[in-house]
Amino acid sequence: MKRLLLILVLGLFLPAGAQAACYLEYKAKKDAPLRLHYGVMQIDDGGCPGANRAQNIAERRLDGTGWTLLTVVGLSEQPPSDQKRANAGEYFLRY
Template identity: 50%
Template sequence: MKRMLLILALCAPASAQAACYADYKAKQDNPLRLHYGVAEITGPCTVDSARAALSGRLSANGWTLLNVVSVFDASGLGERKASAGPYFLRF
């Protein structure tokens, strides 16, 4: 049984990778508004991948991405939830 589970784990598709999240800063103009947020990222868990994903999501909602602060796994969500407020996993 243990061998079967090991084989299944090794053969799992790439989509079964650990979740990836990014924290970022964004702005709106006229009037100037800023926000800090956390978003889930699909694909490679890199700052470049997060930047590409977030730019489109944010601009579709009238925001401009200023920067991606970091990328992290699910273990970093709890410490960022209060800081992100209403922008926690919104985009």
């Protein structure tokens, strides 16, 4: 009985800890003067969301910062490469 209870308890908690983060790559702009940037956001949402939800998350995070989302470039559960980190510069995991 104790084993069954232990298995049930572990079954409830292990999946939550095993959920992967999702990395969202995006492009954004600011007007007057026009400025563009490429960035990477981390989403801890139990994996990568669908395209519409990803766009909504990025728009919401950028809202109020003066940046406007242009496009979601990609989604990945793999950590970004060093090249992507370098390309994002100060916008790597900023929002």
